[in-house]
Amino acid sequence: MVKYWQDTINAIEHDDHRFKIHQLPLARIKKVMKADEDVRMISAEAPILFAKGCDIFITELTMRAWIHAEENKRRTLQRSDIANALQRSDMFDFLIDIVPREEAHGPSSRHRHASASATATDVYNTSATDQHHQPMSHDDIGAPPHPPPPPHDEPHHHQPPPPPPPPPHTGNDFPNVYQYGDLNDYNGFRQY
Structure with a gap:
């Protein structure tokens, strides 16, 4: 890393810079910058500096993740390698909401996920014997089973339950990419 x-x-101090050639799309960087309501105007140089900063950031994070992949005798960079690289340095703590610390633990997190899936399956199987088959949503995992429907000969005199309250505001204005279906799809753009 020092090298x-x-x-x-x-390279930054001595190389001749070509400002017309960029690794990252400047229009996308400008769009992200303008997402802040306080930003009114953006100079031509600002997105170029952000592009270079993003390039350096991605390269360093990739190198740190690659070290973890090599320690595990792999030649394919995985999500767990990136999570581990983030965990090894306090400098990346600002990414804790995007890549939770549990993902860096590797097999133990997979074991917890598997046991959580098994528990959810058990809840579904035990509650499904007395109910009509209803697919479980992510909100049902860990929740108590739904009460059985009333017998058909009794009239229905109760009102449906109120909708669940909205999730509490965490102060984070960025969307949680894990709450959407595809973990690789963020803000409408496919990430590779």
């Missing part, structure tokens, strides 16, 4: 940073600093 990478030395080479990066030397």
